[in-house]
Amino acid sequence: MNLDNLENILGQIGGIVWGPYLLIPLLLGTGLYLTLRLGGIQLLQLGAALRLGLLKRKDDDAEGDISQFQALTTAMAATVGTGNIVGVATAIGVGGPGALFWMWVTAILGMASKYSEAFLAVRFRTTDEVGEKNGGPQYYLERGIPGIFGKVLALSFAVFAVCACFGIGNMTQGNSIASNLQSSFAIPHWITGAVLAALTLVVLVGGIKSIGKVTAGLVPVMIVFYVLGALYILLVNITAVPAAFAQIFAQAFTGTSAVGGFLGSTIMIAVRYGVARGIFSNESGMGSAAIAAASAQTTHPVRQGLVSMTQTFIDTIIVVSCTGLVIITTGVWKEVDATGQQISASIMTGQAFSHGLPGHWGHWIVTIGLVMFAYSTILGWAYYGERNVERLLGHRAVMPFRVLFSLVVYFGCTMQLGVVWNFSDVMNGLMAIPNLIGLLILSGLIARETRHYLKHDPKLEANRAQIEAFMAGEPGWEEWKASERAR
Numbered sequence: 487m488n489l490d491n492l493e494n495i496l497g498q499i500g501g502i503v504w505g506p507y508l509l510i511p512l513l514l515g516t517g518l519y520l521t522l523r524l525g526g527i528q529l530l531q532l533g534a535a536l537r538l539g540l541l542k543r544k545d546d547d548a549e550g551d552i553s554q555f556q557a558l559t560t561a562m563a564a565t566v567g568t569g570n571i572v573g574v575a576t577a578i579g580v581g582g583p584g585a586l587f588w589m590w591v592t593a594i595l596g597m598a599s600k601y602s603e604a605f606l607a608v609r610f611r612t613t614d615e616v617g618e619k620n621g622g623p624q625y626y627l628e629r630g631i632p633g634i635f636g637k638v639l640a641l642s643f644a645v646f647a648v649c650a651c652f653g654i655g656n657m658t659q660g661n662s663i664a665s666n667l668q669s670s671f672a673i674p675h676w677i678t679g680a681v682l683a684a685l686t687l688v689v690l691v692g693g694i695k696s697i698g699k700v701t702a703g704l705v706p707v708m709i710v711f712y713v714l715g716a717l718y719i720l721l722v723n724i725t726a727v728p729a730a731f732a733q734i735f736a737q738a739f740t741g742t743s744a745v746g747g748f749l750g751s752t753i754m755i756a757v758r759y760g761v762a763r764g765i766f767s768n769e770s771g772m773g774s775a776a777i778a779a780a781s782a783q784t785t786h787p788v789r790q791g792l793v794s795m796t797q798t799f800i801d802t803i804i805v806v807s808c809t810g811l812v813i814i815t816t817g818v819w820k821e822v823d824a825t826g827q828q829i830s831a832s833i834m835t836g837q838a839f840s841h842g843l844p845g846h847w848g849h850w851i852v853t854i855g856l857v858m859f860a861y862s863t864i865l866g867w868a869y870y871g872e873r874n875v876e877r878l879l880g881h882r883a884v885m886p887f888r889v890l891f892s893l894v895v896y897f898g899c900t901m902q903l904g905v906v907w908n909f910s911d912v913m914n915g916l917m918a919i920p921n922l923i924g925l926l927i928l929s930g931l932i933a934r935e936t937r938h939y940l941k942h943d944p945k946l947e948a949n950r951a952q953i954e955a956f957m958a959g960e961p962g963w964e965e966w967k968a969s970e971r972a973r
Contacts, residue, residue, distance in 0.1 A: 492905050493904045493905045493908055496908035496909055496912055500908055500911040500915070503915035504915055509915050509919065512918075512919065512922050513595075513596070513599075513771050513918065514591070514592070514595055514761065516922045516925055517592075517594075517596050517598050518595055519926065519929065520595075520601075520925065520932070521595055523932075523933045524602075524932070524933055527792075527795075527936065527940075528598050528601065528795055528799075531940070531946075532795075534944070534945050535792035535796050536796050536799075537946070538554065538793055538946045539555060539558050539796050540555070543555035544783055545783055545789065548783040548950065549619070549783065549784075550619055550782045550783030550784060551618050551619050551694050551695060551698075551781040551782075551783070552694060552698035552781050552782060552783065554782045554783065554789070554790060554793045556698035556701065556782075557778050557779055557781055557782035558794060559701040559702045559705040560694070560778040560866055560869065561775035561778040561797050561866065562797050562862075563697075563704070563705050563863060563865055564769070564775065564778070564863050564867050564869075564870065565774075565775065565863070565866070566705065566708070566800075566801055566859050566862065566863070569768075569806075570805045570806055570809055570859060571809060571835045572662065574810050574813065575819075575835050577589060577810075578810060578819045578834075579819055579828055579834060582733075582819075583733040583734045583810075584735075584736070584737030584739070586734050586810040587734050587735060587737075587738035588738060589761075589802060589806055590807070591761075592761050592768070592802070593768055593770065593799070593801075593803055594803075596770025596798050596802075597798045598795075599922070600770040600794055600797065600798045601791045601792060601795040602791070602929070603622075603623065603775070603776040603921060604775065604779035604790055604791040604793075604794030605787045605788060605936065606623075606928060606932065607622050607625075607776035607779045607780040607790075608780055608787035609935070609966055610625055610626035610629040610630055610969070612625060612969065614881060615881055616881060618694065618781070619781045620780060620873060621779070621781075622643075622777035622870075622874075623639075623773035623924060624641075624644040624647070624777075624874050624877040625640065625877070626640075626776075627639040627640035627643060627921070628640035631927055636924075639923060639924055640877075640920075641878075643773060643917060644877045645874075646916040647773075647774065647870060647874040648871055648874045648875055650774075650913035650914055650916075650917055651868070651870055651891070652871070652894055653906050653907075653909050653910030654863075654913070655866070655867020655868065655870065655871065656864060656868075656891060656894050656898055657894060657895075657897065657898030657906045658898065658910055659867075660678075660679065660860070660864065660895045660898035660899040661898050661901070663682060664678040664682075664898075664900070666853045666856050666857065667853070667857065669853075670849060670850065670853040671853075675900045676896075676899070678899050679897070679898070679899030680896060682861065682864075682899060683896040683899075684892075685861075686865070686868065686892045686895050690865070690868050690892060691888065694869055697865050697868070698781075701866065704861075704862050707858075708858035708859060708862065709804075711854070711855060711858075712805065712808070712855040713804065713805060715839065715843065715851040716808035716809065716812050716839075718842070719816070719839065719843060722842060723815040726815040727811065727815060733814060734810075768806075771918050772914060772917050772918045773921035774870050774917065775794060777874075778866065778869065778870070779794045785949075786957070787966065788935070788936055788939040789946060791936075809835055812835070812838045812839065812842060813838045815842075816837075816838045817841075818834055818841060819834065821837065836848070836849050836853070839851055864895060871887060872884050872887050872888060872891075934962075935962045938960060939957070942957075943956070
């Protein structure tokens, strides 16, 4: 079988997985169901969650490996990547401006899913043989769902996550970095690959504490850097912003015909690409970010669940919206190349920033932003991969995985990746399926324990002693505390 045939087959499988009868209704349905069961927690508790995660940043005297802020930035490092630049352009290029609306819907509903999976990751986390916290769907699906079914879900997630980490979290990101550096600064792909592989290995050898320190410094800088550039363009084009919003809302329900008949966009295409690229961008429901949440120093699972929930808000409602509005207000999504076809999604965002900023600033901002976004994604997904490798093969396999993962970065920078992109789409979808099933099954536990905690600490201001007092005697609390003490 040649690569073209394999790429086509994977594309067909991806179309089924991300089609209207499987993952899209499962993602949106799970998010809506959890939103209702949790009483709209993502809206009512957003302010308190942002304050805890971004301002306070940590729970004092709490079990865990890294601060809540570092756990948040590690998860954001993995999610704020090429999806925020290329993924948004793909969604709008194929689905029209209406696709951005469905990315917003996916994010708002996905915040409930993100809260739930992060809550479960801390609630059912374990401590490994070297004293580090382990958690995520590969653990909570088995520990929370009794019997063989929970075990099958957990192992399925672990296998798909390891496969996905080499695609979405490695080769595709490295290739995007190398391509943009070659285009902007004429740096050969092999040089980028060698440097990137070495930097990755240096950070990974230090484990989650090293990753947490790097992402805590890198993620805020890269987001502010990129968002400020986008906001400048939107201010310059402020008169076009109301029309852009009108297009987004109108075409979300009517669809639009893309330039030159390119694929032809209907409402279903807008929904599909909005949801698919939304989940590619913020990963809500995939279960991946829960792995980082499990390492957080937190005094209660609810608190870290709420902090982790803000990741989706920042990723999609802020960063993705900035990208989408810049593309729409500058009109780049309607531009064509010399053949009359719509310009490639890979350059669409760069073109939009170049139109909106003077000189070469726009192109440089997108290139530098993409490099930082993609490199941070590599670090975050390396951690996700190693936690699942440990779940499958034990701690002895972690260091060989780190070395292999770093080497694969080099090959990602120097290869053509059509097959890998389609493979990544399939693996992302297959990861999400067992996790979403688990969230639905465990939704009663999530809702019950969340209600009890927020009844006593709605503003997330309680200290450890106060939490101990109002949680005393609760079955879930005692079970979690016993697990926290276990070695």
